[in-house]
Amino acid sequence: SYVLTQPPSVSVAPGQTAGITCGGNNIGSKSVHWYQQKPGLAPVLVVYDDRDRPSGIPERFSGSNSGNTATLTISRVEAGDEADYYCQVWDRTSDHPVFGGGTKLTVL
């Protein structure tokens, strides 16, 4: 089955830019979606179809996808961005969704 690989943790200082990667075989040919999950709350969609944002998600959140790596970029990081972030694709072979293992973003 298709595997998505994320770094377990990323740390960034407030005001800086954070990049969270999601690796997969030829992931650039798939649509990647990103979720933010804060402690005790349900996941929230922050980017869909590689780079689109749902209404209400700040422009500081952006996405890109090419080759074997998709990236969620958070600009001007704030303390409130501290959360777990998960990537997700639809595996056409199994016709099922696949999630990455998640990345914990720490704001220093």
Added chain:
Amino acid sequence: QVQLQQSGPGLVKPSQTLSLTCAISGDSVSSNSAAWNWIRLSPSRGLEWLGRTYFRSKWYNDYAVSVKSRISINPDTAKNQFSLQLNSVTPEDTAVYYCARSSVAVWFDPWGQGTLVTVSS
């Protein structure tokens, strides 16, 4: 605005059946453009999609291989909700369970509030 409200017990004994319900507001379980999913989160497995139900002229169900022999997801059109039943649970099934809406083969939005289910005697 679609909202999902989960209900069900937080403690289940080993070998018994886990049952959760997800009530839908702002959409219909019979929608021809939505699918209704169950997903769980655990420290050992991360986010794991369990299955879905959806209506496209008739009802379809689709389940993850890991739970296919033990799971049932059913719509309730009268109450506009859908349910999860997971049979023969073990402590490995301890997780936070979420319901979520999707279109077929795309992203999940929104999600229910989550239910921590502990499997323990």
